[in-house]
Amino acid sequence: MSDKNIILRENNKLLAERITQLQNRPIEKIVETKPEKSNQNKVDIPLSLPSTLKPAYSSMVKNVTESGPSSRNTQTTTNNKQNLKIELKSNQKLTPTKTIANQEVKKIQGNQQHNQTTSKQKRETTLLYNEDEISESKEEQQSPKVKIQQERENWREVVKKRNPKQTRPVPIKGxxxxxxxxxxxxxxxxFLSGLDPDIEPEEVKEYIDTTFKMSSKCEKMKTKKDRFKSSFKVYVPTDSKQQVLNENMWGKGIVINHFLHIRRNFNREVNPVTA
Known part of the structure; x- marks a missing residue:
């Protein structure tokens, strides 16, 4: 067998012997801790290891460890010690006496009664407030809302003032x-559109003067669709404008409407585009 297997087997034997000794040994001291905030009473039972535990084959283990690699053997021994500590702690918690259990139960009951009394006292103190104080606190909470409502009632409607640039004086008529x-x-x-591109403004003027019996002016406009149809600007007296806008007096395909004096049309007339 290899050295590692021998060492592990011997360590396991040592652990088994120590565990059996600790389980059979009576408890010497009992230390009770103070109750914490969480009302969980803990009891620590420290156990002192005997100094007389020296197995007969410990010298053989030392000789084997000295012959093998140092780093691996040290790791195994430290791990075994940690396992021993963990097992000891678990055994301590699992073997409390009856007297300790009774004491713990009494302490838990006392803590529960103390908590109940403190909670009752707190409830009683909250109920001791006078009704006058409660009403005053409610009025203080509602006071800003009441103030806002009063301010809204005192408000008045104000007409928005225009800028001096936007305002114009009222015109005076003779x-x-x-x-x-x-x-x-x-x-x-x-605005008149939809006529043949060969028609001139004089012909349009003659038609309006003869049919509607009025004096008018007509000018030809330059548009993007001059090749397909012609459009005219017609000046008519305002009294007889509705007669000219009658659809029954014009043929199909002709459009007549109010002329929109837009800036681009003005530039188009002043600075005509030459093809």
């Missing part, structure tokens, strides 16, 4: 029937 200067006619601008 009321005289007779006036030395000539007054311009109020005209409205209309």
């Amino acid at each position: 009321a005289m029937d007779k006036f030395s200067l000539t007054i311009a006619e109020q005209q409205s601008c209309l």
Whole structure:
């Protein structure tokens, strides 16, 4: 057999002997610890190992360990010692006497009664508050809400002021029937589209003057669709504008509407695009 197997077998024998001795040996001292916050009473029973335990074959184990590798043997011995400590602790907890158990039960019952009395005292102290103090605390809690409601009632509606740039003065309209200067006619601008590109503005003017019996002005516009259809700007008096916008007076495919004076149209007229 190898040296390792011999060492392990001997160590196991030593452990078995020590465990049996400790189990059969009576307990010498009992130390009771104070109760912790968690109300779990612990009892430590220290056991002192006898100094006379010296097996006869310990010298043989030493000789074998000295002959083998040092690092591995030291690791095995330390592990065995740790296992011994763990087993001793477990045995200590498993072998308490009857007197210790009775003492533990009494202490646990006393702690439970103490906790119950303290909880009752706390409940009684909470109930000792006067009703006046409770009402005052409720009023203090509700006071900010009441203040906000009072402030809202005192508020007044304020009209938003406009900037001076946005405001314009109200225009003044003349009321005289007779006036030395000539007054311009109020005209409205209309947009006419959908006619043949060869038609000129003079022809459109003649049609409007003859059919609606009014004096009008007509200008041809330059658009992106000049090759397919022509569009015109027509000036008509405001009184007879609704007559011109009658759909029964125009053919199918023709569009007539109010002229939108947009900036891009103004630039298009002032700076016409030349092909």
